[in-house]
Amino acid sequence: MGRIGPVEIIIFLVVVLLIFGGRGKISGIMGDFAKGIKSFRKGMKEPDVDTSQTTSGAMINEPINVTPEKEKTKV
Template identity: 55%
Template sequence: MGSFSIWHWLIVLAVVLLLFGRGKIPELMGDVAKGIKNFKQGMSEGDEAEADAAKTIDNNPEQPVSSVNVKKTSKS
C-alpha cells in the first residue's frame, strides 16, 4: 500500500503528458531555468550594490565617524 509499482508511475506519466503535451514540459523547464538564472543575477547585483555602498562610506573623508549626530534623551 505504501509503495507504488511501475504501473502507477506509468499512469502518472501518461496523465502528465496528456495534460501538458510533449512540447510543453521542456518549455516549462526552460522557464524555470531562466527564473533561477535571473534570481542568481539579482542576488549578485545586490551583493555588488552593498559592496559599492560600503566602499562609498569607507572612502568618505568629509564626515568622520566621531562627528555623527547623536540625539540624547533625558529621563524625566
C-alpha cells in the first residue's frame, strides 16, 4: 500500500484525458497561454503613452457638469 503502480498511472492518465477532452484541447490551451505571455511581454516593451497630451479635444482635467436640467414647464 502507498505505492503508485502502473495501474494507478493509467487510471490517472485516463481521468486527465477525460477532463481535458483528448486531442487538440491541451495544445489549444497551451497555445492560448503562449499568446497571452507574448502579448504581455510586448506590452511591457512598448513605451507608456502620455495621456495628458491627448488630441481628442477634451481636456482630461476639466470637470464635466452632470447635474440634470430643471424640469421644463409642460404645455
